[in-house]
Amino acid sequence: xxxxxxxxxxxxxxxxxxxxxxxxxxxxxxxxxxxxxxxxxxxxxxxxxxxxxxxxxxxxxxxxxxxxxxxxxxxxxxxxxxxxxxxxxxxxxxxxxxxxxxxxxxxxxxxxxxxxxxxxxxxxxxxxxxxxxxxxxxxxxxxxxxxxxxxxxxxxxxxxxxxxxxxxxxxxxxxxxxxxxxxxxxxxxxxxxxxxxxxxxxxxxxxxxxxxxxxxxxxxxxxxxxxxxxxxxxxxxxxxxxxxxxxxxxxxxxxxxxxxxxxxxxxxxxx
Amino acid sequence: xxxxxxxxxxxxxxxxxxxxxxxxxxxxxxxxxxxxxxxxxxxxxxxxxxxxxxxxxxxxxxxxxxxxxxxxxxxxxxxxxxxxxxxxxxxxxxxxxxxxxxxxxxxxxxxxxxxxxxxxxxxxxxxxxxxxxxxxxxxxxxxxxxxxxxxxxxxxxxxxxxxxxxxxxxxxxxxxxxxxxxxxxxxxxxxxxxxxxxxxxxxxxxxxxxxxxxxxxxxxxxxxxxxxxxxxxxxxxxxxxxxxxxxxxxxxxxxxxxxxxxxxxxxxxxxxxxxxxxxxxxxxxxxxxxxxxxxxxxxxxxxxxxxxxxxxxxxxxxxxxxxxxxxxxxxxxxxxxxxxxxxxxxxxxxxxxxxxxxxxxxxxxxxxxxxxxxxxxxxxxxxxxxxxxxxxxxxxxxxxxxxxxxxxxxxxxxxxxxxxxxxxxxxxxxxxxxxxxxxxxxxxxxxxxxxxxxxxxxxxxxxxxxxxxxxxxxxxxxxxxxxxxxxxxxxxxxxxxxxxxxxxxxxxxxxxxxxxxxxxxxxxxxxxxxxxxxxxxxxxxxxxxxxxxxxxxxxxxxxxxxxxxxxxxxxxxxxxxxxxxxxx
Numbered sequence: 123x124x125x126x127x128x129x130x131x132x133x134x135x136x137x138x139x140x141x142x143x144x145x146x147x148x149x150x151x152x153x154x155x156x157x158x159x160x161x162x163x164x165x166x167x168x169x170x171x172x173x174x175x176x177x178x179x180x181x182x183x184x185x186x187x188x189x190x191x192x193x194x195x196x197x198x199x200x201x202x203x204x205x206x207x208x209x210x211x212x213x214x215x216x217x218x219x220x221x222x223x224x225x226x227x228x229x230x231x232x233x234x235x236x237x238x239x240x241x242x243x244x245x246x247x248x249x250x251x252x253x254x255x256x257x258x259x260x261x262x263x264x265x266x267x268x269x270x271x272x273x274x275x276x277x278x279x280x281x282x283x284x285x286x287x288x289x290x291x292x293x294x295x296x297x298x299x300x301x302x303x304x305x306x307x308x309x310x311x312x313x314x315x316x317x318x319x320x321x322x323x324x325x326x327x328x329x330x331x332x333x334x335x336x337x338x339x340x341x342x343x344x345x346x347x348x349x350x351x352x353x354x355x356x357x358x359x360x361x362x363x364x365x366x367x368x369x370x371x372x373x374x375x376x377x378x379x380x381x382x383x384x385x386x387x388x389x390x391x392x393x
Numbered sequence: 394x395x396x397x398x399x400x401x402x403x404x405x406x407x408x409x410x411x412x413x414x415x416x417x418x419x420x421x422x423x424x425x426x427x428x429x430x431x432x433x434x435x436x437x438x439x440x441x442x443x444x445x446x447x448x449x450x451x452x453x454x455x456x457x458x459x460x461x462x463x464x465x466x467x468x469x470x471x472x473x474x475x476x477x478x479x480x481x482x483x484x485x486x487x488x489x490x491x492x493x494x495x496x497x498x499x500x501x502x503x504x505x506x507x508x509x510x511x512x513x514x515x516x517x518x519x520x521x522x523x524x525x526x527x528x529x530x531x532x533x534x535x536x537x538x539x540x541x542x543x544x545x546x547x548x549x550x551x552x553x554x555x556x557x558x559x560x561x562x563x564x565x566x567x568x569x570x571x572x573x574x575x576x577x578x579x580x581x582x583x584x585x586x587x588x589x590x591x592x593x594x595x596x597x598x599x600x601x602x603x604x605x606x607x608x609x610x611x612x613x614x615x616x617x618x619x620x621x622x623x624x625x626x627x628x629x630x631x632x633x634x635x636x637x638x639x640x641x642x643x644x645x646x647x648x649x650x651x652x653x654x655x656x657x658x659x660x661x662x663x664x665x666x667x668x669x670x671x672x673x674x675x676x677x678x679x680x681x682x683x684x685x686x687x688x689x690x691x692x693x694x695x696x697x698x699x700x701x702x703x704x705x706x707x708x709x710x711x712x713x714x715x716x717x718x719x720x721x722x723x724x725x726x727x728x729x730x731x732x733x734x735x736x737x738x739x740x741x742x743x744x745x746x747x748x749x750x751x752x753x754x755x756x757x758x759x760x761x762x763x764x765x766x767x768x769x770x771x772x773x774x775x776x777x778x779x780x781x782x783x784x785x786x787x788x789x790x791x792x793x794x795x796x797x798x799x800x801x802x803x804x805x806x807x808x809x810x811x812x813x814x815x816x817x818x819x820x821x822x823x824x825x826x827x828x829x830x831x832x833x834x835x836x837x838x839x840x841x842x843x844x845x846x847x848x849x850x851x852x853x854x855x856x857x858x859x860x861x862x863x864x865x866x867x868x869x870x871x872x873x874x875x876x877x878x879x880x881x882x883x884x885x886x887x888x889x890x891x892x893x894x895x896x897x898x899x900x901x902x903x904x905x906x907x908x909x910x911x912x913x914x915x916x917x918x919x920x921x922x923x924x925x926x927x928x929x930x931x932x933x934x935x936x937x938x939x940x941x942x943x944x945x946x947x948x949x950x951x952x953x954x955x956x957x958x959x960x961x962x963x964x965x966x967x968x969x970x971x972x973x974x975x976x977x
Contacts, residue, residue, distance in 0.1 A: 186842055212844035226835035229828070236825075237832045241844035243825045247853060250824035251817045257824065305844055 139164040139309060139341050140185070145194035147180055147365075154180040156365045158194070162309070167335055167342045169352045171376075172362035173385060178345045179221065181362070182311055186218055187211040199308060213241045217307035219298045221314045221345075227287035231277070231297055234286050235268035238304030271300040274337075275330065292323050299330075303338065310334070312344040316351050324348060328355050353377070361385065406457055406477055410484025413453035417489050420445055421516070424507035425924060430515045433592020434565045440592075442515065444562065450485045450533045454478030454540025471545040475538050482537015483530055490526035490533075493517055553606040560605025565593045570917065574654040646808060650801040658800040660916040662872060665807035666865050668908040670885075671892040672814045672901070673861025678890065679899035679947075680827055681854035682834025684746040686886050687733075687753025691859040693760060693881035694729050695866025697769060698722045699778065700876045706777035708768045715781035715871060722867050723860050730859025734852045741837065753886050761878040774877035778870050782806060800872075807868055814861055815901050821857075822899070830854060831899075884926075888912075891929055895936055897943025906944055 142160040146153070154177045162168050170178050183189045185196060187208040196203045203211055217238070226234050243264060245257040272279055275296040281289060286297060295315065302310060315331065316324040328351050334340055346352045352359060352373070359376045361369040363385040369376060376382055420426050430442030458474035493516050495501070501508050517525035543551055568588050575584035587597045623634060650658040670692060677685045701707045702718035713721075737748050760769055769775070785798040821827050829850050832840035841847045870876050888911070896907025911932070915925050936943070 188838065188842060207846070208838075208842040209844045209846045212842060218842065220839070224836055224839045226832050226839070228835055229831050233828055233831065237828045237840070237845070238843055240825060240829055240832075245825045247821060247824075247826045247857070250820050250826055253820050261824065301843065 137164050138162065139199055140343075141195075141197050142185075143195045145181070145184065145196065146192045147177075147184060147189065148192045153365050155184070155191075155362075158362075158365075158367050160360060160367070162341055162343055163358075164341055165335065165339060166358065167331065167344070167356050169356035169359045170343065170345050170362060171347070171349075171352055171359060176362040177365040178362055179313060180365075182218065182313055182345065185211075185311065186216055209241070212305060215306070215308035216311065217302035217305050217309075218311035219295075219302050219313055219315060221317060223291075223294045223298055225286040225294060225298060225301070228285055230283050231272070231286055231289065232265065232268055232282040234297055235271055235300045235304050236264055238301035239264050239268065241305050268300070268304060271303055272297075274303070274334075275300045276326070292319060295319070295327070299334075303334070307340065309341045309343065312342060312346075314345055314347060316346065316348050324351060327351075331355055406480055407484070409453050409457045410481040413449050413481060413485035414488030417446060417449050417485050418492055420449070421489070421492070421512065422505050422507055423924070423927065426515070427507060427509060427512045428923065430512070433590055434562065435595060435598040436588075436590045436592035438595060438598070446489075447532070447536050450482035450536035451540040451543075453481045453485060454537030455544050456540075457481040457537070458541035458544040474545050475541045478541020478544075479534045479538040482540070483534040485537070486530040486533015489516070490529040493529060494522060494526055497522060549610065553609040556609035557602040557605035560608075561593065561598050561601045564597070564601045566917065568592070570653070570657055573656070574652075577654060650797060650804045651795065655798065655800060658804050660913055662800045662803050662807055663916065664908050664913045665804065665811050666869050666872070667889065667892060667912045668811050668905060669807070669814055669865035669868070670862055670889045671896070671904045671908050672811070672818055673858045673865070674889050675893050675899065675901070675904050676818060676821070676830075676861070677854050677858035679893055679904075680822060680830040680834065681851065682830075683851060683854060684742065685749045685855075685858070686746050686883075686890070687749035687751065687756070688858070688862055688889055689881050689883065689885040690733065690753045690756035691726060691729065691862030692866040692869070692885060693756050693878075694859075695722055695726055695863030696870040696876045696881070697760060697775070697866075698725055698863070699867040699870040700775035701768075703871075704775055704778045707775045708770075712779075715779070715867075719864075719867060722863055726860045726863030727856040729863070730856035731852055733859070734855030738848055738851055750883070750886075753883055757878055757881050757883075760881065772878060774875055776875045778874050778876070780871050780874065782871070803868075803872055810864060810868065811905075814864070815905070819901055822901075826850070826853070888929070891933055893943075894933065895944060897946045900943060900945050900947035903943045903945035903947065910944075 138161050140160075140162040142158060145155055145158040145160070147155040158181065160181075170181065172178055180189070184191045185198075185203065187203060187206045187210065191204065198211075198214055198216060201214060203214070203216075206214075226237060229237070243260055245260055249257050269279055269282065272282065277293050277296045277300060281293065286294065289297060299312075299315070312331070316327050319327060331342060331344070332355055335342055344352075344356070356373060359369075359371065359373055360367060361376060361379075361382050363381075368381045368385060369379045371379065426442040426446060428442075429445060430440050432441040433439075434441050434444055455478070457477040457480070460469075493513060496508050497513055497517070516529070518528055520528055543554060546554075564587070568591055572584050572588050575581070575587075587593060593601065623631065626634070649661065653661070670688065673691070674685065674688045677683050677688070699715070699718060699722055701709050702711065702713045702721060703715055704710075705712035733749070733752055737745055740748055759765060761772055763771055765771070780803070782802050784802070786795065786802055788795040822830075829840065829845040832843065832845055833847055833850055837847055869880075873880075892907040892911050893904055894907075895903075895911055896905070897903030911929070915922065915928070
């Protein structure tokens with residue numbers, strides 16, 4: 123929080139794009155998220171870490187409208203997200219990727235990216251049926267833009283017409299990223315973007331994430347297990363354990379935080 | 394020899410033989426052989442029943458001679474392979490021989506009603522017990538060996554023989570269509586040369602055989618050359634070729650009823666109605682992935698609404714002109730789609746299928762019910778639906794005289810609507826809407842999170858599917874001039890679904906071909922009518938096992954994209970290499 127409480131002065135360069143207050147999610151008896159406070163400054167890369175079952179994915183799912191919080195508030199760019207359907211949240215400008223890659227397997231690579239653009243397209247069904255010229259123009263423009271996005275994430279264009287399920291693993295991750303980027307999101311949520319990658323691929327992905335923020339002026343929130351990635355790319359880190367926020371700070375602060383070490387390595391490590 | 398028939402190989406041959414035996418016995422027991430034993434293929438030489446029976450050991454022999462996964466079989470000589478075929482054929486033949494022996498000594502008709510004395514006489518070739526069994530087994534073995542020999546022989550001969558046999562079979566099968574038409578057009582000489590007692594004459598069959606074989610031999614190198622030429626041509630030329638192909642197809646579709654006569658036009662009308670239904674259901678099932686088993690409901694609603702609005706005999710009795718009623722029908726159809734779609738929005742997969750199955754039956758029961766009889770006519774249905782299309786057309790255009798009646802006229806509006814529906818569906822599938830549907834089909838929750846309003850798109854799919862189905866229903870009502878609830882049973886839904894699956898889910902050319910194959914062919918083989926469901930079942934099982942993606946899978950767009958991307962590719966490839974080099 124200290125980063126955000128900048129004293130009054132010239133207009134704050136880093137305004138807040140997402141602010142979450144007292145967010146709680148209960149499943150029956152289980153508390154997946156308890157009273158979480160969380161903020162992301164615009165154009166920052168923020169990470170959320172924590173052991174398995176700490177409630178990170180539940181947190182993501184509440185941000186994107188997939189599950190509704192039990193209590194608390196989520197405000198994105200001045201709008202409350204609570205009660206919105208996922209597609210409305212997507213339209214607001216939050217896009218995400220998934221821990222276990224979830225592509226539209228039997229669609230082409232290009233079509234996957236173009237679906238990502240859906241919310242920014244205007245063609246209605248009756249316009250498509252009539253084959254109006256502006257539909258064709260929009261279609262061509264989106265196709266062009268989608269191909270450029272493939273370039274951006276480093277997925278060779280020659281794969282554009284292959285079915286998504288036939289892509290090699292690393293390319294599937296890239297495609298998922300391209301699909302998320304296609305909607306011109308303001309906030310990009312990445313759920314373990316380097317899971318299952320070898321060190322070389324992981325480094326490429328880390329570089330890519332940093333580059334995306336720079337070139338597309340994105341705000342990025344990532345869940346990640348790989349500490350090297352987290353430490354290398356994020357400006358702030360939030361640590362969850364048993365559904366609660368146990369620490370928040372710069373990578374350096376987190377690295378030395380005794381509660382974090384305890385959560386990850388057990389009690390004896392701190393002793 | 395011990396090495397030749399190893400345990401594993403023996404097991405494989407026994408399995409193929411057993412399957413062939415079961416198929417042969419099954420064909421006899423369900424009555425297919427009996428049904429076709431009087432239909433001549435070549436009059437006085439062979440009947441369709443015999444062809445069916447002989448084809449089984451032939452195919453089994455062919456399969457037995459195919460190299461198996463076992464690498465040692467690749468080294469087998471031709472003689473050994475033929476021997477395998479003989480063995481497999483013998484198994485099938487022997488099974489049939491035993492069956493005939495049992496059937497002629499014990500009366501099985503109490504259980505298996507189809508095993509009639511005429512069937513047995515047909516199977517024994519009129520021989521007495523003993524010689525008959527030997528003959529049956531020998532024929533089986535011979536066919537098996539022939540099948541194997543076909544495989545062993547060079548590709549050129551194999552193709553020629555296959556094509557010749559198909560030519561003979563085809564020419565004899567279209568006899569019910571071709572012969573009346575030829576006689577009608579005063580080509581009696583040709584018809585007498587070709588046909589005699591509903592089968593080909595011996596001379597004609599030889600001609601067909603030679604032509605079929607000749608065509609295969611001539612076509613073989615030509616085909617390859619043609620394909621290579623087309624593939625080598627620049628994009629521009631390929632587009633032009635495609636344009637011409639379409640133009641030729643359109644002309645063929647336009648003049649078909651003129652050439653074919655009334656009966657085939659009637660079949661074509663039926664094919665067209667199902668094509669329209671399949672195009673509509675394809676939106677729901679193929680694009681959006683919503684398994685709707687009650688699609689017949691929309692067909693029924695369309696037919697009944699048309700009847701109510703246009704027939705002066707209906708309870709409404711307003712007798713609107715068809716083209717005034719049609720927009721009302723289609724609008725109401727869309728609403729019906731929404732009505733049925735709304736309660737099932739949250740259901741997925743199997744649950745959706747069961748609920749829609751229920752809706753389909755509810756619709757039929759409602760139309761049949763006595764409670765609604767004053768309005769819908771109950772079992773008697775609604776009569777007196779006027780057709781907006783002329784009963785006959787008699788035109789003198791210069792030297793050509795065009796005459797069309799009944800289905801020959803109705804054919805045109807139906808195929809015009811089909812073409813329209815196909816174009817609309819094609820445009821939708823390649824638009825934002827089609828992609829949203831596909832995304833929903835692939836993963837509903839991810840589609841929603843990606844920004845697709847799944848509720849809206851499900852309703853849209855239901856509404857558009859319903860509209861198309863109703864359109865088909867409206868034309869159906871006009872074609873019959875009356876509607877009865879009996880026409881709208883669950884079998885219509887199943888048939889339409891089968892058309893889509895056979896053709897290829899989500900593929901418009903597939904749907905068109907599927908309708909022609911599944912609706913058209915059975916009409917041409919009228920003896921099949923009784924066995925239609927059986928054949929549908931067999932076809933579907935075979936398709937799912939051998940080619941689950943359908944006859945023409947939905948990959949057309951891909952090829953199109955490839956053509957456009959061809960020019961860019963090299964450039965991009967270089968770019969990639971550079972990028973990779975710079976990152977590593």
